[in-house]
Amino acid sequence: MEGKQRSNVKFVFLKCGVVSQAKGSAYFEVDNTKLIVSVYDPREIPKKTDYSSKGELFCIFKYAPFSCPNRRAHQPDADEKQHSAIVKRALESAVCRHEFPNFQVDVYILVLENDGSALSGAITAAGIALAQAGIPMYDTITAATLAIQGTTKLLDPTLEEETLCTVATHKSDTEIDYDSHGIIVLAMLSTHEQISEFYQLGNLDLETLNESVNILMNAAKDIVPLVEKCLVDYVTKTLKSNAES
Amino acid sequence: MEVENNTNLLMRDVNCKLGIFTRPDGSVFISQGETAVVVGIYGPIEVKLHKMLINKASVETHYCPKSGTPGISDKLCESILHNVCEAALVSTLYPRSSILIIIQEMQNRGGILSCAVNGCCLALLNAGTDMKFLFASSSCGLDDEGNFHLDPDNLFLEKATASFIFVFDSVGKGLIASHTSGSFNLAQYQNALELCKKASEGIFDFYKCMIKKDLQDKI
């Protein structure tokens, strides 16, 4: 895999309105990664007495017990808690929080099968679900993952590729410095190319980082038409069925 | 319907004492054989804001096992008790309030659910809460030779192929609740239902006796 570059977006499957009970919901699939997001109506922030001028987002990112090679516990572990926080940070800048003061919007993410790039998928899917739920937003939000190992850069890595890219290797047999390696997740509001979340794992030199950000921004832009089509399809379908009834 | 080959058609001894506590609005100690529960009723009382219903009282049921915190089998028991009591109570008379039913298991030698249901009915009578109908529960077990055993104890239940618990109402003698374990055929279910229905008549008579006795004592 030395020197391999994969910078085109893989085949992604998106669908919204999959959970009938939710206000907004989305299903996302890339490779074998499958995840589902649902968003509910704003509700009062529980156990809060003082006034908050901005609404809150409440995100839960959960892996199903059977979604990973090893069985996961029901209680949220450190990984899941961190991912929840990342998704929340990413979405907060896309949502007009001043529109619903003192209320919170619940975003629940469930990963049914994890084959890498689950976090970026979750952000993209959550963006669609929020839009479908009619939560006021500044822009569509999309995200992408890049795994880096030396000169190899892989967009939307699988679980195996993710694992390989988090291992530190020496530049060569004689040097003690470590080669660039790691995973970057980048979420972006595409109209003005605003990056709303940047999460990096591992260590990278500045040059690699610059290149990576470019690749990721292009990838995030490439998904936008898919997201828009998904939402437009949903709207036309709803309008049609309303006209019939 | 003929019920054949019955080895035991008698209930275990039922005993009860009404109004054993002074703090709750209604309370009862009831024992069936060696199984015993204590039930206390508070209500209608003030309700927490998030549980408030504007058109009727909210019925809260708490089932406390003999020791420890309630497990998932206790939750199943609790949900049946809750649904039975909710169906019987005229909760629309007490809007924006709560009726609290606390069931404390004292000793379980089989048939705890039946005993608890009967205890709830007596406690509600003791509290004087309005009800649409009374309810009575009886249970029966089926052994591997196809014999029915009314009100079985835990020794029988361990080797029983099936067991049935029913709750009936006093007005239309309709079935309020049914819970079974083990597998059985339709005829066996019908037999069990008939058998328990007859037994429940006895329990309704028992309620009358107890209330009469309680009132006489008070006078």
Added chain:
Amino acid sequence: MAKQFKSLHPTKFYRDYLNHDIRPDGRLISKFRPVIINIGSIATADGSALVRIGKTTVICGIKAELCPPKSERPNEGFLICNVDLPPLCSSKFRPGPPSDLAQITTRFLADLILNSACIDLKDLCIVKEKLVWCLYADIICLDHDGCIIDACLLVLLTALKTVRLPGVEYDAAIDKKTINEDEQKSLSIYNTPVSTTYAMFEDKVITDPTAEEEEISSGLLTIVVKNKELCSIHKPGGSPLSEEKLYDCISETINHADLLITLINTAVAEQND
């Protein structure tokens, strides 16, 4: 108008429909919703299935692990099923510890598996007293639109039928396990219990209720059958029901059970081809 009327007087709205022997979703009173079964959708699980009853969606993934047996039952493995009703599936559930309904459903399913004897735990034994399989069956509801017990039971049985366990050789002397991935063994399922749920609404009994119908109903009834035999008749309280109506429901369930079992078998057979 209908929408406003429905939210103001849900019971009256529903009663008006039922008086014309039809339900708001266009079904007759005793009409079941379509059932869709999909299997093997989760590659990371050793057996998986997805079931949709109308809009109700549940997914089950079974993961097998090796573990030592309990000393009082040295030749039996474990089947641990768990029903999760996450806040994702309905606004009725809040994040945090499992809701009462989830706990009750878990307990009810575990009882059913035991009562129906559809799986023999002795089949999960590899070496007596040393090593057995432990199957974790995690059922997650993705969309809660009523009849959750029916969907969970259906998905659990289907998933169990798709389980493939690798061959294991165990050397007790040096405590060494050798996994042979080529040898894929399926589980023996001795019978297939299936269930249907009914809701009582005033003097009518409604088949296969949706979440809305469950909400306004005065009680639920779940009947579980296997091979024309009854496995459980579960009516957890609610308004009283006459015996004739109960027996009508039982015969309806027995009729519908054949269809469900055919559906499961067709889905599983497609995988084997």
